[in-house]
Amino acid sequence: MYKKLGFLSVLAVLALALSACGGVAVPRGTATLSGTVVDATTGLALAGAKACFVYNGALTEICDVTDANGAFVLQLLPAGDHAVQVSKTGYTTARENVQLAAGATTTIRVALNPGLNSGELRIVLSWGADPSDLDSHLWVPQGTGYYEVYFNDQGDCSADPWACLDVDDTTSYGPETITIAQLQSGTYSYAVHWYAGTGSWAGSEAVVRVYDSGGLIATYTAPNNANEPGASGAEWWYVFDLTGTTLTPKNTLSTNPPHTSAVTSLGVK
Incomplete structure (x- = not known):
């Protein structure tokens, strides 16, 4: 089967399988989403917030946790109109729409409400x-x-x-x-x-x-x-x-x- 598909096709199939999160199959691409999460009442960075990619309205497990600067990065995403969901204990979960382009990095800032x-x-x-x-x-x-x-x-x-x-x-x-x-x-x-x-x-x-x-x-x-x-x-x-x-x-x-x-x-x- 692998010989018939070819090496690149096998990689694509594996990437798709690895991205099947909670029953959501996410075709991998070359877009990157870079974000900063802040407290809506102070503007200060929030560490430990979880940012997850949303594909076709469904939450996936393509996630990252913000560092001390409130930063997160999600990579190998498909281009198009999508969303990201950000959550942290003690804050209202936020969902932001994003436009992703192939081979490019989209930058956003997400404010979480205490x-x-x-x-x-x-x-x-x-x-x-x-x-x-x-x-x-x-x-x-x-x-x-x-x-x-x-x-x-x-x-x-x-x-x-x-x-x-x-x-x-x-x-x-x-x-x-x-x-x-x-x-x-x-x-x-x-x-x-x-x-x-x-x-x-x-x-x-x-x-x-x-x-x-x-x-x-x-x-x-x-x-x-x-x-x-x-x-x-x-x-x-x-x-x-x-x-x-x-x-x-x-x-x-x-x-x-x-x-x-x-x-x-x-x-x-």
Whole structure:
């Protein structure tokens, strides 16, 4: 049988057999996935996280464990649109979509969300290499106006307004994270501001994930707008409103933030 197949064919069959993980046969290729896993609330590297390749929606045993720098590498992967699943005790398991090219290395950063207490919510923004800086903004209802939580007024999770910016990233990828410690009456608004960098919303790979104590409850992807924000003026991505525990998707691009009046400065950095 081996003579009929030829040496290269035998190698291919063996590679396929060795990649049959949990009943999932994965054709091996020449693509590489290199990643870094960080804590969504600190931006610091997480060692000991397990990253596993996902093929056709099924989890495989092609895995690696992150080192002290939070780094992992998965090799000999098939090209195409796939995913990677990352898990660590004490964190919500994350699954990230990836585009792999033959003979090339794709680089990603995965932010894992630490567990939340009942009544808490967390908003995690991540994106790609460009733009260099996207900023999270949360408008917290306060009387007839709002408190605005963002990089210049980072809020407070132990006192009014019971919401805070956990981490501010200015060098691509994120995460940029806001935690709501106690929900207030009224309607919150959340938006992303294109602060610096080149490219377009369509190519930004910007994703917003919302978590509660039970895990991931919503995922929002940036609108497929081909215009560069600086050229079109669409610097604001209005993502959602939140009233009680109800999320209302907005997912629109605009030249202005959702709220420009009756906004109180917190003076907390």
